Amino acid sequence: MTGPASPAVVPAVERPGGAPDARAAAESGLLAARLACAEQAASDSRRRLLEISEQAAEERYVSTALREAVMPGPGATIDLPHARVTARYVPASVRTGLGGDWYDAGLLPDGRAVLAIGDVAGHGLPAIGRMARLRHALTGLAMTGASPGRLLSWLDGLVLHRMPETTATAVVGHxxxxxxxxxxxxxxxxxxxxxxxxAAVQLDPPAGVLLGSGCGLPYEPAEVRLREGDRLLLFTDGLVERRARDIDEGLALVLHAAEGLPRGDLGAGLDRLIETACGSAPEDDVCLLAVDVLG
Structure with a gap:
């Protein structure tokens, strides 16, 4: 006896050269998800780059404002009675535009001019803060007309009692x-x-110890009579010290270069002197003041 016919089994039909419909849909969905993730990652990267750019621009603005508030300028020219001061300031940190070196030049109420330069050990914002305190303290104290030795004694007390972790040096003159x-x-x-x-010679230094030493020794005075045509260079140790060079060799190099400084376009001459002594990338902050005695 013959029973009812069995239903036919129909195999899955593949599209010519392709995967079954279900597999194609899955792979298409996976590709779409990957593309969406890539687009999101790219969007996140663009947003992060924009944030970094805006932060860098803000830091440059703050650094510029701070530099202008703390220092007269990296390439300032200051006119004084019978003298002209040309300054160069090259910080080791390009990012902040400032370091631990500082200078000051200006008139006092009695008609004399104060000329000063100094160096606070270290880099970054802590050194910049200590440098600013010392420079601003000197600017105010100098208005009293006190002698350079007395001014240095006051700065020594400031460092000793208010900035005990600081190592600092300075030259102060009238x-x-x-x-x-x-x-x-x-x-x-x-x-x-x-x-x-x-001819260039380094002056013989009077007795004087690091600021903040606490030893109580006086800062002895020295005096030199300048005449028309003389040039006085005040500088920080970054100009003569390098890790791969003896300091005496660096000083000899600077003395030789100082003898060839021009009378005209002195600023460009100072730039060349710094590059000759320190190369294109100074290892430490460099501050240099050239004081030309005029008639």
Missing amino acids: LDPATGAFTWGQAGHPAPILVRDG
């Missing part, structure tokens, strides 16, 4: 335009260089 006398003192800092009649 230039009398009436007599040409430059009276100065130093606190563990390189002595200025005098360029006269084409």
Whole structure:
């Protein structure tokens, strides 16, 4: 006896050269998900880059404002009675545009000019903050007309009692335009260089210890009579010190370069001197003041 016919089994039909419909749909969905993830990652990257760019721009603005508030400028020219000061400031940190080196030059109420330069050990914002405190303290204290030795003693007390972790050096001097006398003192800092009649020599330093030493020793005075045509260079140790070079070799290099500084376009000459002594990338902050004695 013959029963009812069995239902036919129909196999899945594949599209020519392709996968079954279900597999194609799954792979299409997976590809779409991957594309969406890639687009989201790209969007996140663009947003992050924009945030970094905006943050960098804000930091540059703050650094510029801070630099202008703290220092006269990296390439300032300051006119004084019978003298002109040309400054160069090259910080080791390009990012902040500032470091631990500082300088000051300006008139006092009695007609003399104060010329000062200093160095606070370290880099970054902590060194910048300590540098600013020292420079601003000197700017105010100098208005009293006190001697360079007395000013250095006051700075020594400030560092000792209010900035105990600080190591700092400085040269502070008074230039009398009436007599040409430059009276100065130093606190563990390189002595200025005098360029006269084409020859450069480093002045003999008076006694003076690092600021904040707490030893109580006085800062002795020294004096040199400047005349028309003389040039006085005040500098920080970054100009003569490099890890791969002896400091005496660096000083000799600077003395030789100082003898060749031009009378005109002095700023460009100072730039060349710094590059000759330090290369294109100074290892430390460099500050340099050139004081030209005029008639």
